[in-house]
Amino acid sequence: MLTYTEENYLKAIFQLQEDEKGKISTNSIAERLSTTPATVSDMLQKLAAKKMVNYLKYYGVSLTAGGKKKAINVVRKHRLWELFLYEKLEFNWDEVHEIAEQLEHIQSETLVQKLYDFLGKPKTDPHGDPIPDEEGVFPDLNTIPLAVVAVRKDAIVIGVSDHRPDFCNTYKRLV
Amino acid sequence: MLTYTEENYLKAIFQLQEDEKGKISTNSIAERLSTTPATVSDMLQKLAAKKMVNYLKYYGVSLTAGGKKKAINVVRKHRLWELFLYEKLEFNWDEVHEIAEQLEHIQSETLVQKLYDFLGKPKTDPHGDPIPDEEGVFPDLNTIPLAVVAVRKDAIVIGVSDHRPDFCNTYKRLV
DNA sequence: AATAAAATTTAGGCAAATCTAAAAATTAAT
DNA sequence: ATTAATTTTTAGATTTGCCTAAATTTTATT
Known part of the structure; x- marks a missing residue:
């Protein structure tokens, strides 16, 4: 453990x-x-x-393979909890990170699985980051950095990489 | 802290x-x-x-007064999380205790309050134990031990004091 | 009330996670 | 290719939470 x-x-x-x-x-x-x-x-x-x-x-x-598996599971839990806080408890998207830092360490595989189902097997968290599935596979979101979108071309913003409250707070929410 | x-x-x-x-x-x-x-x-x-x-x-x-306040807050969080696990994530009532032992230590007053609202300001957890309100006041449930209920008198079981999975598992759920 | 039994505290140690300061290894610069 | 700068590791301490064994205090017994 x-x-x-x-x-x-x-x-x-x-x-x-x-x-x-x-x-x-x-x-x-x-x-x-x-x-x-x-x-x-x-x-x-x-x-x-x-x-x-x-x-x-x-x-x-x-x-190692084992270490990577553990790491991905922590990331998975972090993002699932973030989504729970945002969607179900109505936290702002800039507040969820800090609490998820604690929740990601709760030990119970059943809990993760039930939370995943409760949230509808989601693919992304409130910041637009991909949530790995039960096998640890990240969904392919087919995204490109905003900086390389062609001029005058339409695009949909699906995520931000900066998770700091100060940054996130600039916007009410994504999309 | x-x-x-x-x-x-x-x-x-x-x-x-x-x-x-x-x-x-x-x-x-x-x-x-x-x-x-x-x-x-x-x-x-x-x-x-x-x-x-x-x-x-x-x-x-x-x-001390301060220690009691902290203790009640931990009890409150424990019971709210138990109810969440039972009601929202569909855990069996004998499985919730162990996970709630971990969740009760998550630090965030906002989280407790939002969880309380999300669950509809509940008065009891899945074992029938009272959940203190935001002021730390336990609801009065007007209960008596089953052993002192008069013979041939109707009564409603609202809780059990033994929280061990072995015991709880004997019954599907309360009521 | 003296002694035996039980409960409680102190003493000394250990492991985890952290730090600062010093030593060693690697990398960069003249 | 030496020397200087940077990075990394080791050494030695500290704090928290825990242990066992020994000492102390309280309680029970005769």
């Missing part, structure tokens, strides 16, 4: 891996988690001992 | 105080929380330092 903190590390590594596409540095993890590189170094060794990451000192980390 | 563990101590003390009506012993807390008396002794001193309990060595503990 992983601790709350360990789950956060796996999620951070997973998300950095998506963005940066290369080796993940100790510093980038530290920055993302607002901690020190020393602490990250320590934790990576623990996660390596638990076979959650492949770790070579001074070279960087990547997730 | 209280830790997850501290919240569990306050809840345990609160519930023991309701049952036993006298001084709460170190041993009874240890038993309820499945830990050792030594650990409890330690924690009581920490909680006393935080003004959450009145504690006199070798004599027992009681909650």
Whole structure:
């Protein structure tokens, strides 16, 4: 069983891996988690001992198959809870992230499954991010960055990548 | 801010105080929380330092006004989440306790309030236990123990005090 | 009331997660 | 290719929550 903190590390590594596409540095993890590189170094060794990451000192980390599975499950739970808060409890979309950071660590596979069904097997969260299915597969949303949409061409905004309340608060909601 | 563990101590003390009506012993807390008396002794001193309990060595503990408020809030959250799991996610009533033990520690007053409204400001959880309102006041349910109901008199069962899955599982649901 | 039993607290330790400061390794720059 | 700068790791501490074993205090028994 992983601790709350360990789950956060796996999620951070997973998300950095998506963005940066290369080796993940100790510093980038530290920055993302607002901690020190020393602490990250320590934790990576623990996660390596638990076979959650492949770790070579001074070279960087990547997730093992098992680590990736755990990470995706955390992301799935985070996004499902965000959607629940937004759709069912009528939170604003800028308020949901912080609470979902806590809810994503609740342990119960049955709960995730029932929440998924309750929300109608959704494909995206309130920020437009894809929600993986029970197998950990992300839906293909066929999106392109707004910056590359041709001039005078119609387009539908389906998501934002900046989740900070300050940014989200600029808009009432998507679409 | 209280830790997850501290919240569990306050809840345990609160519930023991309701049952036993006298001084709460170190041993009874240890038993309820499945830990050792030594650990409890330690924690009581920490909680006393935080003004959450009145504690006199070798004599027992009681909650301060502040500690009681926190404890009731945890109970409130626990019961609201249980009801959510049961009513909205269709869990069996014997499965909800364990998950609610985790959910009761999610920090967000807004969340509790919105959940309360979402569930229709309920008065009882799936076990028939009263849910305190936003002020921490428990609704008066006007109940008597089944054992003192007169012979040949009609009565409606509104709750059970044993929350263990084994016991609850004997019945499909209340009423 | 003295002693035995039970309850409680203290002492000393351990693991997790964090930090700062120092050391080591890698990368960049002249 | 040395040296300087940066990144990463190790070392040594701290806090929280927990344990066992020993000491202390209270309660019960004869």
